[in-house]
Amino acid sequence: MLKLLAITLTLSSLLGADASSEKVEKFLKDTFAANPNIKSINVKVTNVTEVKGYEDWNAYYVELDAMLKKEKRQVVQKMVWFSDGNFVTKELFDLNSGKNMSDLVSLPFKSEHYKKENLIYGNPNAKHKVAIFSDPLCPFCRTFVPEAIEYMKKEPNKFAIYYYHFPLDSLHPAAVELVKAAIALELQGKKDVVLNLYKVQIDPKEKSNEKILAEFNKVMNSNIKLSDLLSKEVSEHLKNDLELADALMVNGTPTMFFDGVMDKTKNRYKEAK
Structure with a gap:
């Protein structure tokens, strides 16, 4: 292009x-x-x-x-x-x-971008707000994102962690259906879905939705069905996440924003007081 x-x-x-x-x-x-x-x-x-x-x-x-x-x-x-x-x-x-x-330089992460449905840990009024855009099948993300989340979730009044699904479908086509399953499970009220999402072992190039869903349900101990992935609520949530990534010119994973500013070091949360 x-x-x-x-x-x-x-x-x-x-x-x-x-x-x-x-x-x-x-x-x-x-x-x-x-x-x-x-x-x-x-x-x-x-x-x-x-x-x-x-x-x-x-x-x-x-x-x-x-x-x-x-x-x-x-x-x-x-x-x-x-x-x-x-x-x-x-x-x-x-x-x-x-x-x-x-x-x-980076575009600002505005207050209206912090949505309730994207808050996975912490108090929304916490001192610091951290937004993470990630693909669960991105090799670096699979190590970095769970470690960062585990570090911050221990201090809910210090960090509010907002997570935005950003599957890189051209590199990891299996990630698209995987995050749909995660959204569907979150909509059912299940906790710790994002953290466990990084434990799912699947070939990033896998195209069989049945295989992807089987591995997902095994890790999550859930019963998400193919029909759940087609729900309007799931599609709308993923669409909103992807549109926000596009608006902010997010083009790689993981991408982090710390208190409204893109953190290209990805370490500001460790330095926060």
């Missing part, structure tokens, strides 16, 4: 003296429109954040909505661009520290 849309811009692409969302939108629209593979394109800046430690630079979160000529299909893609008012660039590095500016 990115290859179809990408047009190389030099680091010193001139934008104008006073950068604004409108100017960024126009500049990118005019530039991408020059791609012969694109029939039409709309560009919208959805959010603007400061780059911490670099007061002259802002990060512009951009949504591209393009119609491709040959494929005759629509492509929607989210991207981050940087501008200091004079220049615009997709990649920005600090020559002294080597830092990638992309590692210093």
Whole structure:
């Protein structure tokens, strides 16, 4: 997708003296429109954040909505661009520290994103709120997520843990049905479902729903049926989780937000007082 849309811009692409969302939108629209593979394109800046430690630079979160000529299909893609008012660039590095500016910015996790149905442990009024997006079949997640949850669940007034299902269906197709089963079981009132979810042993490429469900029920000591996975409530919960991940530009697992800010170190919960 990115290859179809990408047009190389030099680091010193001139934008104008006073950068604004409108100017960024126009500049990118005019530039991408020059791609012969694109029939039409709309560009919208959805959010603007400061780059911490670099007061002259802002990060512009951009949504591209393009119609491709040959494929005759629509492509929607989210991207981050940087501008200091004079220049615009997709990649920005600090020559002294080597830092990638992309590692210093993220969209805020807003208060309305903390939903009751996603709270798995802790008091909703706890001092710190931690949001976790994870795929239970992601190799790193299977070690990291249970350890992090076990660490925080011991202090319910210190940590409120919110969990969002983010199965990477292209890498782990079995994860999709697995998380549906987990949601169905949670809706029945079962506790500790998320923690036990990481104990299910199944080939990430498994496509047999019967096998996936059999392994799930064995670990959970439950009786979730295939029909349970098709319920409106299950579909709505997973849809909401995936839409939030998309809105926040979450593209990997595990992704953590600590008190509303993406924690790329994934260690802030250990440093919290």
